[in-house]
Amino acid sequence: MPRFLEMYASWQEDNYLDHDLPLGRYQHYKGGEYDIIGVARHSETDERVVVYRPLYGEGALWVRPLDMFLETVVVAGEVIPRFRLISDR
Secondary structure (H helix, E strand, C coil): CCHHHHHHHHHHHHCCCCCCCCCEEEEECCCCEEEEEEEEECCCCCCEEEEEEECCCCCCCEEEEHHHHCCEEEECCEEEECEEEEEEC
C-alpha cells in the first residue's frame, strides 16, 4: 500500500468519523475482493463514501456511498450484504 494511504488509514483509525465500518478486506456478493481504505466525506454534500481498492485489475482507488456499501441485496431469494468483511486489520 502506498505510504499516503497507510498514513490516511492510520489517521482514520485515530479519528472518529461517525461510522463503524471496520477497515479490512471485503468480498462483494458477486465474488470480487476489495481492500477498504477508509470512509471519507463528499466535499459538496457531506455524504460519507467508502474509499476502496479492488484486489484485481489495475488496482485504482474507487469510492461508493457508505449507505450503498452497507445495503443488502436479494440473491436467489436470500437477503445478503452487498459487501461482507472477510479479514479485518
